[in-house]
Each structure stands twice: as C-alpha cells, then as structure tokens.
Amino acid sequence: MADPSSYRPKPGQIPDSPGVYKFRDEHGRVIYVGKAKSLRQRLANYFQDLAGLHPRTRTMVTTAASVEWTVVTTEVEALQLEYTWIKEFDPRFNVKYRDDKSYPYLAVTLNEEFPRVQVMRGAKKKGVRYFGPYGHAWAIRETVDLLLRVFPVRTCSAGVFKRSAQIGRPCLLGYIGKCAAPCVGRISADEHHELAEEFCDFMAGRTGAYIRRLERGMQEAAEEMEYERAARLRDDIGALKRAMEKSAVVLADATDADLIAVAEDELEAAVQIFHVRGGRVRGQRGWVTDKVEAVTTGDLVEHALQQLYGEERGDAVPKEVLVPALPEPVDPVAQWLTGRRGSQVSLRIPQRGDKKDLMATVARNAQQALGLHKTKRASDLTTRSRALEEIAEALGLDSVPLRIECFDISHLQGDDVVASMVVFEDGLARKSEYRRFQIKTFQGQDDVRSMHEVIGRRFKRYLQEKQKAGEWTEEPAGDARVDDNGATASAVAAGPDDEPDPMAGRPTDEDGRPKRFAYPPQLVVVDGGAPQVAAARRALDELGIDDVAVCGLAKRLEEVWLPEDDDPVVLPRSSEGLYLLQRVRDEAHRFALAYQRSKRTKRLKSSPLDTVAGLGDTRRQALLKHFGSLKKLRAATIDEICEVPGVGRKTAETVAAALAGAAPSAPAVNTATGEIIEDDGAPPAALSAERGQDR
Structure with missing residues (x-):
C-alpha cells in the first residue's frame, strides 16, 4: 500500500x-x-x-x-x-457500465452498393444506419417483414446475393414481392439505394408524409379505375400502420428525445434509457454498474451520456435529453452533446406533463433492473457461501453466521419510535420470522437507548423460551406473531417458501406453533456505528449472553463496527460479505420504515368522535375505553353514554347524534397510543403506507 x-x-x-x-x-x-x-x-x-x-x-x-x-x-x-x-x-x-444483455439493432448497410437490412449486435460500424436498440430480435424481424411489402429492400446475405446473381434467379423473397431483386437487375443500384433511404426515413419517424403520399396514390388509382393497383396500395398502407402500432405513442409526433433514469444504492447503480423518436418509444436499453468511486447521481448521468453518445454518429444524438439529475457543471456536457449532434441539444430535468410521466416509467424500469440484478446475485449459492465466509473472517467468528438478525430504529422527529428485526438464514431473507417492535420505555430521538431496549427484549424472550423448553440438542426457531404490547410485534406476511421447514423438530407450544424467539442468531447486525453497537453488546452482557457476535454497519461510509474497537473494519467494495451485510441492513431499514409509517397513519386517521363539539381527548378515550369499540358506542343509548364519568346528558345527546349521522365504517382512534379501534373490536390490519421521507 x-x-x-x-x-x-x-x-x-x-x-x-x-x-x-x-x-x-x-x-x-x-x-x-x-x-x-x-x-x-x-x-x-x-x-x-x-x-x-x-x-x-x-x-x-x-x-x-x-x-x-x-x-x-x-x-x-x-x-x-x-x-x-x-x-x-x-x-x-x-465507473464501468455493463449491459444487462446484448441488445439487437435494426441495421441498414448504406455503405454497400446494394444496402441490406439486417439484425446486428455488438460494435457499430461506420456507414451503417442503426435503429433501436430493441428488446428482442424477433421484434425486429416482425417489423421488417411488414415493411418489406412497401420497401422491398435486400435482406439476404452476401453469399445468397452472389449465388442468385450467378444463376440469374432471385431468391424466394424476390418471387413473392418482398425483395426488389437487385441481384438479377430488376432494379438498379441507384434505385435500390433510394429505396433503402426511404426505408430509413420511415424508421426514423418520418411516417406521416409517406402514408399520405400512398393514400393519394390509392385515390388516384381508384379514380382511374386501376383497382388492382389501388388495392395493392391499400394493403401497403395497412402494413405500414401495423408496423407503426408496434411502437407505443407516448409524446407529440415531433418529439425526438432520450430519457435516462438511474436507480442506485451505496454499491451499485442501474441506468435505463428510452429512445423516443417521432413521439414513439423506438428502443430501450440499460446498464448496471459497480460504484467503484464516490459519485453522485449527476456523475452517473454524465458517465451514461459518455457511454451512450461517445461512439455514436451525430444523428444518433436527439434534440432533447431528459435526465433525473444534471451533471456538475452542466455547460461542458451540453456543449459536448451539441458538438456531437451538430445542432443545439437540450439537456434538462422534466418538470411536468407527459415527459415527466414517461420519466417515472423509465425510473421504474431502472429500479426493477437493479432489483433483478441483486436477486440474481443473491440467488447464487456459491456467492452466498463466499459472502458468509468473508463475514466470518472479517469479524473473527469461529464459524460462518448461518443465521443473521439485523435491527433498525425508525421514528419521525422522535414520534412513533419503532424498531424492526429481520432474519437472514444461509444468506437469504426469512420473512416469516421478521418482527417489529414498539418502543415502550420512552419516546424521543435516542437511537442508542432504543437499540438497547429492543435487543434486551428480544434476547430476554429467547432466555424465557429456552428455559421453558429445557435443554435441546437442536437450536430452536420461532415464527410467532406477537402483538406490540409484548416483547415483539406481529410478523410480516410472507409468501410460500420452497426451502425445507427450519421449524421441524423444534420445541413448540401446546397449540403446535413454534416457540417464540427460541432460535438465537450467530450474528446480530445493528444499523449504526459504534454507539449503537456498544448498546447492543451491553444489552447482551446484562443478560449473560456471550455466544452471539455483534457488529454494526454505518450507512455513510459502509464501515463495519465491532464492540470495543476504536477503528472500524473496512471490507473491500467488491466483497460479497459487505454486499450481504448491506442487503440485511437495507431490509431492516425498509421494514422499520414501513411500520413507522403505518403507525403514523393510524394516529392521524380521523374518527367520528373528532367532530363532536366540546368533546376533548380525555372524554373521547374514556368513551372508547368504557364501550370497547365504536360499534358498541353507536348502539348505546343516551342513558348508557351518561354512565361514562365526565359525560353529561347534553354531551351524550351530541355524541349519539354525531354517531347516528356518521358512516358505520369510520374507525375510532386512541389519540394517546395512536391505535385504531375497529367497530368489531378486532385489531386493525397493518397499513402499507409508503409515503413521505422519514428516518
């Protein structure tokens, strides 16, 4: 070094x-x-x-x-x-972008004496006109097959063309009218080149004028009673329109633009590009890159522009390039694009209208591409094994951590403080064992105290379950769903799991359900740095647990912190172990944030009692506590309502009138705890609110 x-x-x-x-x-x-x-x-x-x-x-x-x-x-x-x-x-x-696949292009070899239409991949060649990229080669062939009826350009290889010229007979396409057969002299080289140029003009989006010309020709043929020629032109127009329908119309007909979107995390980024020509999406492509340096979204956009237009011909640069963030500084990049095109290029962020909506679609594609890339990487058994081995080596563990639990704290400026616990086994998420916690001892912006409480509650339950179960040769696992008032909260709903059931043979309750928290992890990961790690370690020490390793992953620099170490462990950015720890930490953050937002949504949701004049929080809570649910309160008589301490007859009449005019489905809210009390007294389903920007 x-x-x-x-x-x-x-x-x-x-x-x-x-x-x-x-x-x-x-x-x-x-x-x-x-x-x-x-x-x-x-x-x-x-x-x-x-x-x-x-x-x-x-x-x-x-x-x-x-x-x-x-x-x-x-x-x-x-x-x-x-x-x-x-x-x-x-x-x-x-930054190195790599294509998530090899994209095919529709190419017209205008540099040849007799231009040829074909599917091309790989590096672009000088003198060849390219259209695309397309998602699939078959999509190109379908489009070409429709257009050959109107533009019978040569599509055969050099060998077929040469042989047909030698024997004096065209190939099958020449006989069925889908090739002008320049190989046997049916059309001159100049005429065939002009035909290829018309094909290129149509593919470039200049479709309206050509179709109108064919329509005029069809009408003239019909007026002259040349019905066969009119029918042929009618079929040509239909073929062109079917080819145009294959490209979605998204913007105005005169719009030529490329839309670039970026989805990124701390280690990787995915870029998606939509090519819009003549108002239609003519092509799509994407890259995934490792973030091997400290780069912003604007830097990623600049690198994408270099990758996209660095080797392209000038006519491949559109009039407008729409991006999620501008490079800094933006003027040199805009001047470079203008120089590549030979005329002014607008580089900007869309603010409103159809272009902003289309940019959102491109952004969703980028996010899906990044997620697919991560899924493929995580599904590789060899990669997961290497990641666990790297973690064990970096943290000095005696064996690989087959079960990892990660904890995160989430709140909104000190309100609705909650925590999450996610579980990864063998490097894969075990969603049926996720847990969420509501911080009970205090409310405020103190992640250290919150982390200490959550770790203590989780492992206190582990010791209780271990004591109840007695001595077991296997380490048990639990999948209990516990409410917010206990040491845990309800587990997240999970889809079917194809892996063998890890609960088999482990201690269960009398009803057959697995014991709660009876399976300890080999590694506890906390979202945070040295203070959070120290709090977690202190909670374990207080319970006498010394066989569970603890580490923390700090977001800003992706450093791994160990208890009582002054300096963090810095894993290489290419480390699969760091990638796995990051996935575990991000999943815990996502789960905690979703729970915190649902709590806030419940707290803010309105109740019919809120509209009753003169009824404050204290008496609202007293009414709900006395009757148990809004449904029972609505069915109560005025005399029964008056039995609630602090509620007089006039207030009772007002409450009864308000509930009589309210929608039956309106839920009541306990403003002290933020809990929604349903009409039937059942606990509410978890709300999947994913709005706002919270911690």
Missing part, C-alpha cells in the same frame, strides 16, 4: 487550468482517469488526510504510485479526452 505523500506533486507544479489526470499503480497501469475545471484544486483533494477521504477514494490513492495530467483549453475538451482515455485504458476505479 503506497503512501500518497510519496508521489504528491510539489507545490506550484500543478497548473490551475482545465485538464485530465491519470493515476497509475506501481506497475504503470492506469487505475483512474478524471477531469477537472482546475487541476490544482481537484488534485489537492486527493492528497489530504486519508481519514477524511471516502473509503473508495482512499483505496484508489493508496493503490496508486504516481499521478500525471494533461492540460486542455476548455472543459469540453477535457470531457472528450477523459472519455477517450477511459475507453483506451479501462481504469479499474472508474
């Missing part, structure tokens, strides 16, 4: 001008390429105290052995040179 001070340039050596810089390792390989408006200011950031650097940046500067730079005139030139060097050197610490 190199010391950055050993190769730091001397003061005054670095120019204060735009440029591009390269970090090289001890073997001379380029490991990072970057650009800067001011090389002096930018490079100075890399040579500050290592403790102040982002972990990934710290890894890069300690891996490097030298730095060099090239001065350019403008920021646009810096952007171009940066892209060139990234493509040339493929640095390991730069």
Whole structure:
C-alpha cells in the first residue's frame, strides 16, 4: 500500500487550468482517469488526510504510485479526452457500465452498393444506419417483414446475393414481392439505394408524409379505375400502420428525445434509457454498474451520456435529453452533446406533463433492473457461501453466521419510535420470522437507548423460551406473531417458501406453533456505528449472553463496527460479505420504515368522535375505553353514554347524534397510543403506507 505523500506533486507544479489526470499503480497501469475545471484544486483533494477521504477514494490513492495530467483549453475538451482515455485504458476505479444483455439493432448497410437490412449486435460500424436498440430480435424481424411489402429492400446475405446473381434467379423473397431483386437487375443500384433511404426515413419517424403520399396514390388509382393497383396500395398502407402500432405513442409526433433514469444504492447503480423518436418509444436499453468511486447521481448521468453518445454518429444524438439529475457543471456536457449532434441539444430535468410521466416509467424500469440484478446475485449459492465466509473472517467468528438478525430504529422527529428485526438464514431473507417492535420505555430521538431496549427484549424472550423448553440438542426457531404490547410485534406476511421447514423438530407450544424467539442468531447486525453497537453488546452482557457476535454497519461510509474497537473494519467494495451485510441492513431499514409509517397513519386517521363539539381527548378515550369499540358506542343509548364519568346528558345527546349521522365504517382512534379501534373490536390490519421521507 503506497503512501500518497510519496508521489504528491510539489507545490506550484500543478497548473490551475482545465485538464485530465491519470493515476497509475506501481506497475504503470492506469487505475483512474478524471477531469477537472482546475487541476490544482481537484488534485489537492486527493492528497489530504486519508481519514477524511471516502473509503473508495482512499483505496484508489493508496493503490496508486504516481499521478500525471494533461492540460486542455476548455472543459469540453477535457470531457472528450477523459472519455477517450477511459475507453483506451479501462481504469479499474472508474465507473464501468455493463449491459444487462446484448441488445439487437435494426441495421441498414448504406455503405454497400446494394444496402441490406439486417439484425446486428455488438460494435457499430461506420456507414451503417442503426435503429433501436430493441428488446428482442424477433421484434425486429416482425417489423421488417411488414415493411418489406412497401420497401422491398435486400435482406439476404452476401453469399445468397452472389449465388442468385450467378444463376440469374432471385431468391424466394424476390418471387413473392418482398425483395426488389437487385441481384438479377430488376432494379438498379441507384434505385435500390433510394429505396433503402426511404426505408430509413420511415424508421426514423418520418411516417406521416409517406402514408399520405400512398393514400393519394390509392385515390388516384381508384379514380382511374386501376383497382388492382389501388388495392395493392391499400394493403401497403395497412402494413405500414401495423408496423407503426408496434411502437407505443407516448409524446407529440415531433418529439425526438432520450430519457435516462438511474436507480442506485451505496454499491451499485442501474441506468435505463428510452429512445423516443417521432413521439414513439423506438428502443430501450440499460446498464448496471459497480460504484467503484464516490459519485453522485449527476456523475452517473454524465458517465451514461459518455457511454451512450461517445461512439455514436451525430444523428444518433436527439434534440432533447431528459435526465433525473444534471451533471456538475452542466455547460461542458451540453456543449459536448451539441458538438456531437451538430445542432443545439437540450439537456434538462422534466418538470411536468407527459415527459415527466414517461420519466417515472423509465425510473421504474431502472429500479426493477437493479432489483433483478441483486436477486440474481443473491440467488447464487456459491456467492452466498463466499459472502458468509468473508463475514466470518472479517469479524473473527469461529464459524460462518448461518443465521443473521439485523435491527433498525425508525421514528419521525422522535414520534412513533419503532424498531424492526429481520432474519437472514444461509444468506437469504426469512420473512416469516421478521418482527417489529414498539418502543415502550420512552419516546424521543435516542437511537442508542432504543437499540438497547429492543435487543434486551428480544434476547430476554429467547432466555424465557429456552428455559421453558429445557435443554435441546437442536437450536430452536420461532415464527410467532406477537402483538406490540409484548416483547415483539406481529410478523410480516410472507409468501410460500420452497426451502425445507427450519421449524421441524423444534420445541413448540401446546397449540403446535413454534416457540417464540427460541432460535438465537450467530450474528446480530445493528444499523449504526459504534454507539449503537456498544448498546447492543451491553444489552447482551446484562443478560449473560456471550455466544452471539455483534457488529454494526454505518450507512455513510459502509464501515463495519465491532464492540470495543476504536477503528472500524473496512471490507473491500467488491466483497460479497459487505454486499450481504448491506442487503440485511437495507431490509431492516425498509421494514422499520414501513411500520413507522403505518403507525403514523393510524394516529392521524380521523374518527367520528373528532367532530363532536366540546368533546376533548380525555372524554373521547374514556368513551372508547368504557364501550370497547365504536360499534358498541353507536348502539348505546343516551342513558348508557351518561354512565361514562365526565359525560353529561347534553354531551351524550351530541355524541349519539354525531354517531347516528356518521358512516358505520369510520374507525375510532386512541389519540394517546395512536391505535385504531375497529367497530368489531378486532385489531386493525397493518397499513402499507409508503409515503413521505422519514428516518
């Protein structure tokens, strides 16, 4: 590991001008390429105290052995040179997009004497016109088959074309009218090239004028009583319209735009692009990348633009590029796009209307792509095994943690403080064993105290169940659903599980249900840093539990904290162990946040009693406590209502009148606890509110 001070340039050596810089390792390989408006200011950031650097940046500067730079005139030139060097050197610490699949394009080889229409993949060639990308090759072939009736362009290979020319007979497509048969001289090279150009114009979105021309020709043929030609033109128009229907109309006909959306987490990002031409979605593609450096959403957008348009012809750059966040600074990128296209390009964030709605669709595709990528990665047994082994090695465990429990605290500015517990077994989520907690001892913004309470409650129940069950040779597991007032709260609903039942052979209650919390984890993960880890360890020590390991995962720098350690454990960003810990932590955060929002929704939900004039919180709670439910209160007489302490006859009459005019399904709310009291007295179902921005 190199010391950055050993190769730091001397003061005054670095120019204060735009440029591009390269970090090289001890073997001379380029490991990072970057650009800067001011090389002096930018490079100075890399040579500050290592403790102040982002972990990934710290890894890069300690891996490097030298730095060099090239001065350019403008920021646009810096952007171009940066892209060139990234493509040339493929640095390991730069953002690298990889396609989630190989996309097929519809290509027209205008560089040949007799242009050919075909499906192409891979690197693009000069002189070839591309359309797409498409999701499937069969979609291209269906579209081409419809268009060949109107534009009978050659689709055969060079070998078939040459053989047909030698024998003087066209192929089958030539006989059925889906090829102009230039191989046998039915059409000249110039005429065939013009036909290919018309095909390209139609695919580029200039469809209206061509269809109107065919319609005029059909009407003229009908007026001249050339009905066969009119019928042929009618069928051609129908074929073109069917081909156009394959592309969804989403924007105005004159709209040419690319929409780029990004879904990201701390370690990875997914990019999705929709290509809209002539108001229709003509193609879609996507990438997934490892975030090997500290990058913002704007940085990811800039890298995506380089990847998308760096090697494209100028006509592939649309008039408008819509993005979720603008690169910083945005002017050089906009100028670079304008230079690539040869005319003005608008780079902006959509604010309203159809374009914003379509951007939301692209964003959902990006989120699904990222989720699919994570699912594929997590479903690999070998990868999961390696992740557990890396965790055991990093934390100094005697064996791999086959069961991991993660805890997180969630609240809204100190109100509705709740906690969650998620369970991963063998690296996979065990949703039937998730639990949620309501903090009972206090309310406020004290995550440390909350974590201590939750860990204590969870393992106190474990000791109770262990004592009831006696000595067991197997470690038991539980799947109880316990209410908020006990040590746990209800479990999340889970779908069917194809894996063998882990509860088999373990201690159960008299009703056959597995014991609650009878199965201890090998590792407890808390969402937080050293204070939260210390609180969790203290709670376990107070209960005399010393065979359960504890660690914490801090969000900001993805550092792993151990009890009583002054410095965190920094796992490599490519570590499968870090990836698994991150998934566990994010799942706990999601589960806690969903519960906290449902609690808030219950608390804010209105009751018919809220509209009764002169009826405060105390008497509302007294009424609900006395009758048990809103249904029973509605059925009570005025005299029965008057029996409630503090409620007079006038108030009772007002309450009865209000309930008589209220909808029967309106729930009552206990404003003290935030609980909804249903009409039938049953506890309410969990509300899946996913709104707002909470902790």
